[in-house]
Amino acid sequence: xxxxxxxxxxxxxxxxxxxxxxxxxxxxxxxxxxxxxxxxxxxxxxxxxxxxxxxxxxxxxxxxxxxxxxxxxxxxxxxxxxxxxxxxxxxxxxxxxxxxxxxxxxxxxxxxxxxxxxxxxxxxxxxxxxxxxxxxxxxxxxxxxxxxxxxxxxxxxxxxxxxxxxxxxxxxxxxxxxxxxxxxxxxxxxxxxxxxxxxxxxxxxxxxxxxxxxxxxxxxxxxxxxxxxxxxxxxxxxxxxxxxxxxxxxxxxxxxxxxxxxxxxxxxxxxxxxxxxxxxxxxxxxxxxxxxxxxxxxxxxxxxxxxxxxxxxxxxxxxxxxxxxxxxxxxxxxxxxxxxxxxxxxxxxxxxxxxxxxxxxxxxxxxxxxxxxxxxxxxxxxxxxxxxxxxxxxxxxxxxxxxxxxxxxxxxxxxxxxxxxxxxxxxxxxxxxxxxxxxxxxxxxxxxxxxxxxxxxxxxxxxxxxxxxxxxxxxxxxxxxxxxxxxxxxx
Amino acid sequence: xxxxxxxxxxxxxxxxxxxxxxxxxxxxxxxxxxxxxxxxxxx
Numbered sequence: 001x002x003x004x005x006x007x008x009x010x011x012x013x014x015x016x017x018x019x020x021x022x023x024x025x026x027x028x029x030x031x032x033x034x035x036x037x038x039x040x041x042x043x044x045x046x047x048x049x050x051x052x053x054x055x056x057x058x059x060x061x062x063x064x065x066x067x068x069x070x071x072x073x074x075x076x077x078x079x080x081x082x083x084x085x086x087x088x089x090x091x092x093x094x095x096x097x098x099x100x101x102x103x104x105x106x107x108x109x110x111x112x113x114x115x116x117x118x119x120x121x122x123x124x125x126x127x128x129x130x131x132x133x134x135x136x137x138x139x140x141x142x143x144x145x146x147x148x149x150x151x152x153x154x155x156x157x158x159x160x161x162x163x164x165x166x167x168x169x170x171x172x173x174x175x176x177x178x179x180x181x182x183x184x185x186x187x188x189x190x191x192x193x194x195x196x197x198x199x200x201x202x203x204x205x206x207x208x209x210x211x212x213x214x215x216x217x218x219x220x221x222x223x224x225x226x227x228x229x230x231x232x233x234x235x236x237x238x239x240x241x242x243x244x245x246x247x248x249x250x251x252x253x254x255x256x257x258x259x260x261x262x263x264x265x266x267x268x269x270x271x272x273x274x275x276x277x278x279x280x281x282x283x284x285x286x287x288x289x290x291x292x293x294x295x296x297x298x299x300x301x302x303x304x305x306x307x308x309x310x311x312x313x314x315x316x317x318x319x320x321x322x323x324x325x326x327x328x329x330x331x332x333x334x335x336x337x338x339x340x341x342x343x344x345x346x347x348x349x350x351x352x353x354x355x356x357x358x359x360x361x362x363x364x365x366x367x368x369x370x371x372x373x374x375x376x377x378x379x380x381x382x383x384x385x386x387x388x389x390x391x392x393x394x395x396x397x398x399x400x401x402x403x404x405x406x407x408x409x410x411x412x413x414x415x416x417x418x419x420x421x422x423x424x425x426x427x428x429x430x431x432x433x434x435x436x437x438x439x440x441x442x443x444x445x446x447x448x449x450x451x452x453x454x455x456x457x458x459x460x461x462x463x464x465x466x467x468x469x470x471x472x473x474x475x476x477x478x479x480x481x482x483x484x485x486x487x488x489x490x491x
Numbered sequence: 492x493x494x495x496x497x498x499x500x501x502x503x504x505x506x507x508x509x510x511x512x513x514x515x516x517x518x519x520x521x522x523x524x525x526x527x528x529x530x531x532x533x534x
Contacts, residue, residue, distance in 0.1 A: 031529040044528045049521035052514045076496050181529070188518050195511040202504065215493045227492040276510075283507045286500055 002304075003154035003318035003326075010327025017331040018170065021189055021338065025174030025182040034367040038179030038374055039108055039350045045184065045263045050273035053187040053343075054260045055280040056194060060340030061333050062144040064288045066398040068313035071292025075218045075226025078292070080240055081399065082285025084247035086278050092251050093274030096267065099258070101421045103267040110253055110413060111355040117420045118428040120359070125435050126413060127355030130255060132439070133408030134348045135384060136446075140401060141344070142168060143389035144310075145337045151314035152330055164389055167337060172382045175342040176375045180263065183342045190335035197332020201321055202287055205294045208320070214290075217297040238464040245471045246403050249414035254406070255347040288313070294320070310398050341385075349377035400463045404442050407467045411474040412438030419478055430482030437477040441470035 032038050045053070070078030092099060107113045111130065115123035146164035150157060174182040218226040225231040229240060251257060251274070261270035295316035299305035306315045321329055353361075353374050365373070412434045419426035445466045448458040 028526065031526060033529075037529065044525045046521040046524060048514050048517035049525065051510070052518045055514075184525075185522060188522060191518075192511065192515050195507065199504070199508060199511070211497055212493075215496070219493075224492070227496060279503070279506055280510070282503050286503050287507075290500060 003152060004321060004323050005153050005318065005326055005330070006323040009323055010330065013324070013327035014331050014334065017193055017335065021186050021335070022170065022174060024189055025178055025186045028181045028185050029174075029178035031181055032177075032179055032371070035353075035370040035374065036108075037181060038371055039346070039354070043106075043263055044265055045260070045269070045273075046265060047269055047272045047276065049184060049188060050260050050264055050269065051277050051280075052191040053184050053339075054257065054273060054277045055284075056187040056191040056336065056339035057183075057256050057260075057343040058281070058340070059194060059284050059336045060141060060145070061148045061337040062141045062340070062398065062402075063284060064291075064333065064336065065144055065148060065310055065313050066402060067285045067288035068292035068295065069310050070285070070399055071289030072296050072309050072312045073292075074229075075222050075293060076289065077226060077229035077231075079282075079285040079289045080229045081243040081247065081403075082282050082289075084240070084243040085251065085281040085284075088244070088247040088251045089274050089278035089281060092248075093271050093276075093278060096271050098252050098417050098421050099261045099270055099274065100267045102258070102417070103261050103264065103270045108262060109255065109351050109354045110258065110417060111351065114416060114420060114431065117426070118416075118431045122416075122428050122431045122435075123355055124359065125432060126409075126416070127351050127358075129409040129412060129435055129439050130351050131348055131356065133405055133410070133442075134255060134344070134351070135381070135388075136408065137402055137405040138341075138344045138348070138385060139388035139405075140398065141337070141341060141389070142385045144398070145341075146389070147311065148314045148333065148337075149330070151311060152318045152326070154318065161390065164386060167334075167341065168382050168386055171338050171341045171345070172379060175345055176378045179374065180259075180346060183339070183346055184263075186342065187339045190339040193328075193335040194332040194339075197329040197335075198287055200325055201317070201329045202290060204322075204325060205291070205320065209294060209297060214293055214297045217300050218293060221296065221300070236464060238462070238468055242403060242464045242467050245468065246406060246410055249410035249471070250406060253410060253413040253417055255351060256343050259343075259347055259350070291316070345378050345381045345385075349374055349381055352377050404445060404463050404467055407442040407470050408439050410438075411442075411467075411470045415471075415474050415478045419482070423482075425487070426478065426482045427485050429485040430478040430480070433477035433481030434474045438470055438474040441466055441473065 036043070067078070067082070091097070102110070102113055105113055105116065111123040111126035114126050142164045145167050146160045149163045150159050174186060230237070260273055264270035264273060291313055295312040298316050298320055299312070304315070306312055317326070317329065353370070357373070361370070415434050415438070416431050419430065445458060445463060448454040
């Protein structure tokens with residue numbers, strides 16, 4: 001496979017970056033004294049570290065490839081999810097909607113907050129759907145990271161498994177030992193390396209190809225719809241509705257995002273972190289989409305386009321970016337991937353420990369036992385990622401897969417959280433009805449996609465309508481379930 | 492539309508550069524403060 005990657009020069013840059021990151025990640029493990037330090041860094045996170053951590057976590061190789069694919073297939077219209085996320089995070093950060101009461105309660109996870117309103121069963125059921133949706137969502141991360149690296153390194157596809165295992169092992173070492181503290185410190189380094197790599201590559205591509213030729217290619221290929229998501233309904237109003245719904249729901253409930261608010265030193269700091277990070281969600285979509293557009297231009301001019309659009313970005317970067325800068329960019333992408341994997345592994349293990357295992361440990365385990373359990377959970381999640389990443393065949397857009405799996409819990413958790421914060425009449429009947437409804441529709445769609453008998457129907461239906469439906473029906477289930485339970489008579 | 496996206500994209504890039512610089516400087520101070528607080532916290 002063609003690549004400008006030089007094992008001596010670029011390899012040295014990547015090696016130096018890896019040594020610094022792993023050393024920093026391991027050095028802070030001595031500060032971990034208990035479960036709260038391990039899961040939420042003792043709630044001592046200030047604004048700028050929170051911004052770096054949140055931005056680095058939500059920008060991984062998988063996000064970059066998915067968003068570049070949107071740029072490659074839809075042009076600038078493909079940045080719509082980023083605009084929705086930016087808007088949602090800004091509004092939530094500005095108003096403190098839901099995040100303020102959540103932080104003030106001093107909880108580690110959202111289900112812990114639900115227990116205070118709806119009881120232990122709702123907490124456990126919420127934990128279950130959060131872990132299910134979160135792990136399915138994260139299941140494709142390692143494979144995508146492996147695909148990206150084997151392509152830019154110019155290795156044969158047979159090296160995919162080795163690459164996936166190497167990424168996982170590096171991340172697992174410091175995450176298992178240092179928990180959130182290691183994640184925060186490495187996130188900070190990774191944010192800087194990622195930003196330098198990404199900005200340098202973008203400026204170089206702009207200088208090399210120029211803005212006008214890139215947009216001219218877009219116009220020729222896709223016409224006006226490449227610049228306007230509402231034009232001709234190609235991107236689709238149902239898709240924009242889903243972008244907006246998942247945007248708000250993930251800002252409010254996605255464990256890897258909300259944990260930054262919960263780790264903040266107070267509610268005001270949490271709000272500031274959200275407000276200041278919101279424009280980064282435009283970067284997260286606009287820059288990869290631009291790289292996807294550049295890939296479209298490059299392959300249209302010189303040929304060599306990959307058969308699968310998701311591989312357009314790595315194939316393009318491997319041949320368009322010169323050595324040395326390629327090393328810096330790969331270090332940046334590796335940084336992005338490591339920060340995402342470490343934060344996600346920790347986020348889902350925290351929900352398993354805090355909410356699913358709570359009926360067993362009842363918060364009575366010693367700090368030492370709690371720490372060991374959390375470390376084992378992180379290791380088990382790593383093993384799951386390796387197996388699932390190799391086994392699951394991805395169909396359709398990667399971003400759509402991420403949205404559909406996210407909806408398994410986003411629809412119900414966002415509905416329940418809003419009701420818990422602002423609706424006195426909400427109760428456990430409504431919460432359980434919302435959890436069941438919110439999970440059934442997206443899981444049903446994923447199963448329909450994989451079964452030969454129903455895959456055609458799933459294709460005709462498309463992923464957006466069922467996901468939007470999941471949000472609407474879940475809200476109705478919450479209201480209907482709550483109202484059907486007889487209200488307690490106050491004496 | 493082309494000019495619109497050019498202005499949007501360039502604004503995003505400039506903002507990204509600006510924020511990266513500030514976060515790189517002030518984030519390091521945040522890490523030092525956080526570790527200091529954790530060191531002083533009771534066992």
